[in-house]
Amino acid sequence: MTSYADTAAPAPPAVTGTTRQSAPSPVDGSDAPAREALLQVEDLEISFEQYDRGLRRRTVTAVRGMSLAVHPGEVVAMVGASGAGKSLLGHAVLGMLPPNARESGRVLWRGTPVGPAARRRLAGTGTALLPQSLTHLDPTATVGAQLRRAARLAGADRRTARVRAAAALREQGLAEDVLRRHPHELSGGMGRRVLTAIALMGDPALVVADEPTPGLAPASVAAVLDRLAGIARAGSGVLLITHELDAALEVADRVVVVREGRTVETTDAGAFTGDGLRLAHPYSRALWRALPGNDFEVTAC
Amino acid sequence: MGLLSRDRGRLRTAGLRAVRLVSLLVAVAAGCFALMAGSPVDPVEAYVGADTAAIGSEQRAQIEERWGLDEPPLERFGVWAGHVVTGDLGTSQVFGQPVTEVIADRFAASLSLLALAWLLSGVLGFTLGLLAGATRGRLLDRVLTWWAYTLASAPTFWVGLLLLYVFSVSLQWTPVCCAAPLGTLPGEVSLLDRVHHLVLPALTLSVVGISPVLLHTRQATLEVLASDHVAFARAQGERLPGLLLHRVARNAAGPALMLQFASVGELLGGSVLAEQVFTYPGLGEATTTAALRQDVPLLLGIALTTALVVFVGNALGDLAHRVAVPRTREVAA
Known part of the structure; x- marks a missing residue:
């Protein structure tokens, strides 16, 4: 498990970076230029306007102040209980919030503030969603058709889309005859590879993996996490959204702990060790101690 | 397997x-x-x-x-x-011909009317349903939904009379009756004439089918738009026209296809009224005549034919649904 601080070495180039950069950066003076973050979220707040019975308007605030940063080549895990607003942040990053959502705070893409419309335009090529459940595949279209459409959306013309679809499958270790299959003819593992192939079609700089591991067998979890680490090794940033801390710690460089719509702590993954005394916030410590390997201890906090 | x-x-x-x-x-x-x-x-x-x-x-x-x-x-x-x-349905008392011949003649005349109305209601209902679903809650959706409810509660013969009044009497764009200009022999009717006489009855008849297809398609579209795979497509940068075409249309087609084929029976029922209003010499008009003049053999023959047509429609609906939505293929086998 490796980690680097925000002031670590400059981003590894996108293509050549085949091994995880593990050389710890010398913590020298502040004169070293900070590596530019791919994505920076500052004090994001998301609320929804709802209509109660009749015309009474009601505002529900789901995200109350979240901040995080993802750099090229690193896996940042956002960990928190269900309903903490993790997935909403993921959707906000992709510009996919429903129309009745209001947001405040700042989202920066490579240092430039981007509004929801600009984020929407980034989706597919700059940022990508990497889901894991097979319901994310269109049940009526063949794998090939969906891959080709993804390639077209990423800017390929009709002929290159065909070539890129086949190449993307090969890259995920799938045979070409999978192109002709429908999603219901795929096994879970194959389906997840197809989803990965589609998500990576636009060569995104940032991949948002939303709850990739729940309900999977340990071997499948390892495969999924391995793939995420591979994406980071190839130079993209990965934002891993999960409520499973132990799985997240397998691959994450940094961990953002969220609770009830707020980030309570951002820390190196290495801080989750021993009694968790290196963790600053009691909630992070409670999460860590509640893991099976750490006595299942549940403390009220 | x-x-x-x-x-x-x-x-x-x-x-x-x-x-x-x-x-x-x-x-x-x-x-x-x-x-x-x-x-x-x-x-x-x-x-x-x-x-x-x-x-x-x-x-x-x-x-x-x-x-x-x-x-x-x-x-x-x-x-x-x-x-x-043995294939002998008796002789029609009103027409003085074997029942099978009367039904074959009349069905052939009705077929173009039924087919046109069927296509019109299917294509219009499905397209408008997709549009309504995609613009949920906005003006277009509200207008379409309101229109569908109005059509659903309007009787066929009333819609027929209304159309007749507006287009045939006031505007004089379409003929008032029949399948061909009055006084022409069957051999010398041009295709244009036929179509000209067909438009209004077909429009009237299609009204029966549009609103259920529209409303069901709208509902199916809403469900598909809320699904995971549409969210994933949006995350790939897919936007509305493409989203409807590539991800929604086929998924939402299931109910529309089923309804469309199952509505063949309603269409036949509607044709009885529509053909009466427009004096269109088809199977529907023959049914009315047979009923009013107590032509028992013809009535029994028409009942059997209608049952057969409705059955075939339903079977085709099953088949079409299975082709459009591949998941159901495995279940049936």
């Missing part, structure tokens, strides 16, 4: 369908015959017409005996059913 067992499965499904069709036709035949036997319809009176008073009771008894009307209903049914099995 081997190819052989899949073929065998298909064969079994087809066999089951055939059994179902035969039992349906037997039930319809028996039911209709029972209704006719129990009804106050007097075939002799219907045959003789206004001159009933002129024939004596003796002559009447002779006709009845000759037609076998004095025998018990069960025996008469046996004779009629025996003829039906």
